[in-house]
Amino acid sequence: MTIAGNILILLGSLFLVLGGLGLLRMPDVYNRLQAGTKATTLGAMGILLGSAFLAPGIATKAVLTIAFIALANPISSSTIGRSAYKAGIPLAPGSIRDDLKDKEGRA
Numbered sequence: 001m002t003i004a005g006n007i008l009i010l011l012g013s014l015f016l017v018l019g020g021l022g023l024l025r026m027p028d029v030y031n032r033l034q035a036g037t038k039a040t041t042l043g044a045m046g047i048l049l050g051s052a053f054l055a056p057g058i059a060t061k062a063v064l065t066i067a068f069i070a071l072a073n074p075i076s077s078s079t080i081g082r083s084a085y086k087a088g089i090p091l092a093p094g095s096i097r098d099d100l101k102d103k104e105g106r107a
Contacts, residue, residue, distance in 0.1 A: 005053030012046025027092035
C-alpha cells in the first residue's frame, strides 16, 4: 500500500507540474483552461488517492473530495470559458473554428 500511495502522489504531483507548465505555454485563456482544469483534476485526485492509501483513516474524506472535484472542476472551467467568451476575449491567432459564433451572436 505504501508503494502504491507514493506512486499515486508522485503521478498527481507530475500532473500538477505539467498543468502549471501548460498554463505558462498555452496561447489564450481557452487553451489554458483546458490544460489547467484537466491537469489539476487528475493531479488532485492522484494526490488524494495516494494519501488515502498511505493514511486509511482519511479515505472517506479523500473519496468525497475526489467526487466534489470531479463535479466542480468541469462546471467551473465551463463557466470561466463562457464568461471569457462573452467578455470578448479573443481566440488565439490562427484558431480555425469558433463554434459559438453563430449561437452567441458574436461577430
